[in-house]
Amino acid sequence: MTTITMHPSELAYAFSYSETTDIVGWGRDPFLPTTEADGDPKRWYADGAARLAEAGRLIGTEEDGLNFTDEVTSAVLTLADPVLVLMAQRKEGDGMRRFTVHMAKETVLGLTRHPDGMFELTHYADLTAATLACVGFLGAARSPVQAGARIDSTQEALAEIHQLATNGQADVASAKLVKLGASSQDAASIQQAMAAPSAAGMLSILYCADNVARNARPFSVMTNADDDTWILFPPASLEGPMVIEQSSIPALTARVMVEIAAWLKLSA
Amino acid sequence: MTSNIEAIRAAEAQIPKWRDELRALQAEAHGDDGVVDAEEQAEIDQVESLIDTATRMIAEKLQAWVDNKNAYEALRSRIASDLSTVEANNDEAFSQDKRAVTDAASSADQAASEEDYATALDHAQELERLIDTFLQKVENERLNGLTAEELMEISLADDALDEVFTEEYMEELKDMKFAGAGTPELKEVIKKIEKGLSSANRAEVLGELAEIVGEPPTVADLDADYARYLILVKQRDAIGDQKGQAEPDGVDEQKHPDFVGSNEQLMFGKVLGDALGIHEVFATLLSPTGGLVGPGNDLIPGQLPSPHLSPDNIVAVHGTVHDAAGYLDTFHEEGPGYNYRGSEIEEMIFDGFEFIGLEIEEHYKGQASGIWYWGSEKGLDGALEDGKEMAEEMFDDAVVELEKALEGVRADATEEIDKIIAAFEETKQEAIDKANEIKEDLEDRAEEAAEDLGALVDEIEAEVLEARDALADGVEKVSETVVEKYEEISDAVGDLAEGVGEKLDALANFIWN
Numbered sequence: 001m002t003t004i005t006m007h008p009s010e011l012a013y014a015f016s017y018s019e020t021t022d023i024v025g026w027g028r029d030p031f032l033p034t035t036e037a038d039g040d041p042k043r044w045y046a047d048g049a050a051r052l053a054e055a056g057r058l059i060g061t062e063e064d065g066l067n068f069t070d071e072v073t074s075a076v077l078t079l080a081d082p083v084l085v086l087m088a089q090r091k092e093g094d095g096m097r098r099f100t101v102h103m104a105k106e107t108v109l110g111l112t113r114h115p116d117g118m119f120e121l122t123h124y125a126d127l128t129a130a131t132l133a134c135v136g137f138l139g140a141a142r143s144p145v146q147a148g149a150r151i152d153s154t155q156e157a158l159a160e161i162h163q164l165a166t167n168g169q170a171d172v173a174s175a176k177l178v179k180l181g182a183s184s185q186d187a188a189s190i191q192q193a194m195a196a197p198s199a200a201g202m203l204s205i206l207y208c209a210d211n212v213a214r215n216a217r218p219f220s221v222m223t224n225a226d227d228d229t230w231i232l233f234p235p236a237s238l239e240g241p242m243v244i245e246q247s248s249i250p251a252l253t254a255r256v257m258v259e260i261a262a263w264l265k266l267s268a
Numbered sequence: 269m270t271s272n273i274e275a276i277r278a279a280e281a282q283i284p285k286w287r288d289e290l291r292a293l294q295a296e297a298h299g300d301d302g303v304v305d306a307e308e309q310a311e312i313d314q315v316e317s318l319i320d321t322a323t324r325m326i327a328e329k330l331q332a333w334v335d336n337k338n339a340y341e342a343l344r345s346r347i348a349s350d351l352s353t354v355e356a357n358n359d360e361a362f363s364q365d366k367r368a369v370t371d372a373a374s375s376a377d378q379a380a381s382e383e384d385y386a387t388a389l390d391h392a393q394e395l396e397r398l399i400d401t402f403l404q405k406v407e408n409e410r411l412n413g414l415t416a417e418e419l420m421e422i423s424l425a426d427d428a429l430d431e432v433f434t435e436e437y438m439e440e441l442k443d444m445k446f447a448g449a450g451t452p453e454l455k456e457v458i459k460k461i462e463k464g465l466s467s468a469n470r471a472e473v474l475g476e477l478a479e480i481v482g483e484p485p486t487v488a489d490l491d492a493d494y495a496r497y498l499i500l501v502k503q504r505d506a507i508g509d510q511k512g513q514a515e516p517d518g519v520d521e522q523k524h525p526d527f528v529g530s531n532e533q534l535m536f537g538k539v540l541g542d543a544l545g546i547h548e549v550f551a552t553l554l555s556p557t558g559g560l561v562g563p564g565n566d567l568i569p570g571q572l573p574s575p576h577l578s579p580d581n582i583v584a585v586h587g588t589v590h591d592a593a594g595y596l597d598t599f600h601e602e603g604p605g606y607n608y609r610g611s612e613i614e615e616m617i618f619d620g621f622e623f624i625g626l627e628i629e630e631h632y633k634g635q636a637s638g639i640w641y642w643g644s645e646k647g648l649d650g651a652l653e654d655g656k657e658m659a660e661e662m663f664d665d666a667v668v669e670l671e672k673a674l675e676g677v678r679a680d681a682t683e684e685i686d687k688i689i690a691a692f693e694e695t696k697q698e699a700i701d702k703a704n705e706i707k708e709d710l711e712d713r714a715e716e717a718a719e720d721l722g723a724l725v726d727e728i729e730a731e732v733l734e735a736r737d738a739l740a741d742g743v744e745k746v747s748e749t750v751v752e753k754y755e756e757i758s759d760a761v762g763d764l765a766e767g768v769g770e771k772l773d774a775l776a777n778f779i780w781n
Contacts, residue, residue, distance in 0.1 A: 001737055019587035019594075022762040067581050076583050081590075087761065090746060091779050097749040099742070105435075110741075115750040122741065128685065129738035136742030145686045146679055155774060162778050200779050204772060210593065212763040218775040235671040237767075238774055249739065254681035258674050 001129070003122045004071070008032070010057070011079075011119060013048030014072060020080040023111075024206055024213050025087045025100035030113060075121055078104040079111065082208050084260065088134040090201035099137045101130040127260070131253045138221045139199025140249045141229040147255070148246030149186045151177070155242045158232060165194035190244060193222035193230045203252070205259060217259055221252065231255075273383045276329050279322065286319045336385035343392045344376070350399045357406065365402045365488075372398050397484060404492040404545075411499045416506035424496075424503055425602040426545030433593060433603070442585045446534040446548065448480035454549075455529035462518075462553055465494065477549060485547060497550035504554060504599040513598055516555040524560065532559045532588070539592035543602065555595045559588045685735075754780055 012031040015021065021028045033044045052058035052072070060066040068076065079102050086101040100111045101124070108130045110122035124130040157180065164173035170191050177187035193200075200222045206213040220232040231247040234240060247255070293315060297308035304312070354369050376391035411419070431437055448454035457477045465473055474490045485493070508515060519527050527533055536559030537548030544551060552558065596603040761772070 001734060001741060014583065017581070017583045017587050019590040024762040027762045068583055073581070073583055077586060080583075081586065088742075089776075089779075091754075092751045094754060094780070095751045096754045096780075097746060097751055099745055099749060110745075112745050112749045113752075114748060117750075120745075120748070124738055125734045129734050132685075132735055132739040133742030133745070136739040137745050139743075139746070146682055159777065162781075166781075194778070202772070202775055202779055204775075206761075206768070212765055213761070213768050214765045216764075216768045216771050218772050220775045220778040222779070232775065232778055234771070234774075235668045238771055240668055248682075250682045250686035251678070253685050254678050257685075258678050258681055262674060 001122060001124055003120055005114070005118045005120050006057075007048065007051050008117055008119060009044050009048030010051045010055075011048070011076075013045045013052060014068060014076045015080055016045065018076055018080040020211060022211065023079050024082060024085045024102070024208055024211060025098070026111070030119075034117065074105075074107045075109055078102050078107040078109045081211050085206040085208055085213065086131065086134050086256070087204040087206060088137045088201060089204075090138055090199065091197070096201070097137075099134060101127075101134060103127065103130075128253065128257060131256045132249065134203055135221075135249050135252045135256075138201045138203055139223050140221060140247065140252055141223055141227045143227075143248055144246070145248065145250055147248075147251040149182065150243060150245040151180050151182055152241045152243050153180050155234065155238055158242050158244060161191075162194050165191045168195075170195060186246070189224060189226065189228045189246075190230050192226070193224040193228060196225065197222045198225050198227075199223040203256070205256060205263075207263060215263075217263075219252070219255075221247070273333055276326060276333060279326050280330070283319065283323055283326070286315075286322070290315050290319060333385060336389050337383075340376075340380060340385045340389040340392055343389070343396060347392070347396050347399055350403060351395070354399055354402050357402075359406075361409070362402065362405060365398070365405060369395065369398045369402055397486070397489065401488050401492045404496065408492065408495040408499060412495075416502055419499070419503045420506045420510065423602060424500060424545075424600065425543060425596075428545070429543045429602060432539055432543045433589065438582070438585050438589055441535060441538065441589070442582055444531075444535060444538065446531055446538070447482045449529065449531040449534050450526070451480070451529065454480050458529050458549060458552070461494070461550070462556075470494070481547075481549065490547060493546040493550050496544075496546050497553065500544060500546070500554060500600070507601060508599050511598065516595070516599075517557050519556045519560070527560060528556070530559075532584075535559055535585070536588045536592055539589055540595065543592065543596055544600070554599075555591070558591045558595060 008031045015023070015031065021031075023031070033041065049058060052068075057069050057072045058066055059069060067073075082102040082104045084103040088099040088101075090097045090099075098112065102109045102111065108124040108127055110120075110124060110130060110133060112120045112122075114120060122133075124133065157176070161173045161176050164170075164176065170188075173191045173194070174184065174187040177190055178184055182190065200220075202218055202220055204216050204218040207215040207217075218233065221229065222232070223229040229247045229252070230244055231252060232242065232244045234242050290312070294304075294312055297304045297312060351369070351373060354366060357366060372391055372395040376388050376395055379385070379388035379391055411424075414422075453476075457473060457480060460469070460473050461477075470491070471487065474487050474494060478485065478487045478490055505515065507513075521528070533552050533556075534548050536555075537550075537552035539551075540554060540558065541548040541551035544554075593603050764772075
């Protein structure tokens with residue numbers, strides 16, 4: 001696992017050579033100038049080129065031709081044309097923190113942004129490690145080892161329960177969960193995870209082609225104060241069932257890995 | 269001599285005679301006293317060497333003849349059907365081209381009857397090219413008769429289209445150099461073609477082009493490609509108009525005086541040309557700024573210096589191919605579209621499963637075939653509108669069934685992942701300790717074996733540490749990342765296909781609402 005930090009102008013400059021502006025999981029804005037002082041895009045790119053050269057990431061001479069280092073080349077190609085992106089979005093008040101993992105060929109690359117605007121790029125050895133990083137980022141619980149209780153319902157029913165739980169109608173929400181088949185203990189745990197999570201967010205598997213997310217497998221991930229993690233997801237389309245299941249770091253990591261493997265088999 | 273089998277056979281027949289002569293020479297050298305002196309031995313060696321050389325050369329020539337024969341016969345077999353099509357065409361407008369084809373066929377047949385397969389192969393290759401050109405001309409004639417509306421409905425893509433968007437193709441493209449690239453002569457010819465060729469100057473300009481880019485292509489090939497290019501322009505404009513897309517921009521020569529006819533532009537033309545079956549020079553004219561990638565191209569020379577990326581850098585090549593894919597999709601509605609390249613990561617995913625000791629292939633049988641049928645081969649989009657809803661429901665049902673069927677796999681995977689990140693550490697530690705023990709034991713006896721075991725210990729440690737470090741890294745990232753304003757998730761995540769944003773929003777509602 002190795003990490004480098006890059007200025008957004010460095011990335012913007014490099015992306016432009018791959019004819020890419022939007023990065024899956026981020027769009028384009030984070031790589032564009034954010035302040036008046038950053039000036040027009042031409043200066044932004046020139047600044048990016050200068051920073052890359054200074055950091056030894058853009059090598060060679062103008063006369064003989066310039067090249068990105070292998071490290072930057074593989075990072076740019078992975079970000080610009082991934083086959084798979086894991087997008088972890090963690091709730092922080094009304095806002096969110098973002099962490100994405102991009103895969104292409106043999107590269108598994110994590111991307112986050114610091115408060116100063118710098119991007120952190122982390123190379124992971126494999127997808128298992130990167131998935132664990134995403135699940136850890138979302139604050140999932142360490143246990144139970146195996147996935148726990150599971151309720152198959154619908155989007156409408158669970159949305160209503162969520163609404164009740166977050167509007168202070170804990171008892172009504174729990175009662176509805178019990179009616180769907182949850183034990184009273186699990187119902188209380190789910191209700192707490194919905195109403196007052198200690199950590200919450202989304203983990204989305206985005207299957208990509210031509211730098212477009214073609215299909216998504218999103219999971220809402222909620223952990224309550226008792227360190228119970230519940231995930232909520234539609235196994236098929238939104239018109240199909242919606243499932244809520246007790247999960248954990250190993251269980252969610254396994255679910256993601258198996259889901260990706262299944263997708264690959266079905267898409268091969 | 270390569271193809272003159274009679275000469276080869278005659279030479280081959282000489283070898284036994286030469287060997288007889290050698291034996292006679294050896295017998296003579298032995299003479300009465302049975303001793304071969306140095307002078308006699310040198311003579312024998314020289315003759316032996318000559319016989320060996322001749323034998324080897326004959327074998328090589330014979331092999332070349334056989335190779336040519338096989339290649340010729342395979343080629344003739346491949347073009348037989350197209351040749352029949354040409355022979356059956358009695359359109360007077362193509363009589364001259366037909367005559368060229370039949371002449372080439374006769375020449376090939378004549379050479380083959382004389383067993384001169386090198387010459388026969390040359391003629392057959394020329395014949396193949398002439399047939400291709402003939403068929404393209406006939407097809408161009410047919411396409412010329414179509415209205416713009418009719419052209420919009422048909423595909424003008426070449427069979428090679430799918431090969432254009434592969435990693436292998438990009439790797440080859442990276443190092444490609446084009447004849448005439450960067451020369452003022454090529455630029456001048458391109459400018460002439462861009463203005464449009466008339467019957468008065470068409471042959472002359474295409475002759476100039478053939479001279480610059482080398483033959484093949486011949487003038488006749490380029491003429492057929494030019495005709496196809498004009499049809500492609502018609503299709504481009506019709507589809508562009510329908511979509512409200514402006515015609516692709518021309519090159520701003522003030523800003524980019526060296527771009528027209530450059531290797532970068534021709535690289536783009538090659539991608540497009542291979543996809544549409546025309547020469548790269550004509551393909552560049554379909555979208556003249558294609559291949560002009562990177563921010564450096566937006567800067568005004570002399571005002572703000574900015575380095576240009578080496579055009580053979582794979583990032584720039586990716587940009588060029590990306591340009592071509594965009595153009596093809598927009599103006600010709602061609603291209604790989606939903607080009608899911610899962611194979612790139614499949615190996616890595618399944619290596620991961622192998623590492624944690626899981627075999628999941630079996631679990632896909634049964635359900636997978638049903639899902640594949642509804643989701644892919646039949647195609648939801650292709651289903652009749654009335655049956656679409658039912659098909660979608662069946663697809664959903666099948667996916668849900670598969671999701672449940674994989675519960676066992678998930679349980680196994682969960683257990684193994686948990687072992688990796690915690691409990692398994694002890695087991696791993698035992699393995700490490702054991703390996704260390706054996707290593708120490710063996711150190712005195714076999715340094716090499718110890719090194720292997722040392723590597724094994726490192727590998728085990730690395731696997732465990734990587735997973736654990738990654739998890740810790742993810743947790744640490746929480747405090748290091750910026751808190752961003754949450755708006756619509758779908759607005760913040762780049763390009764999404766239809767339905768993807770809706771799905772993300774639905775799940776986000778459980779977190780942010």
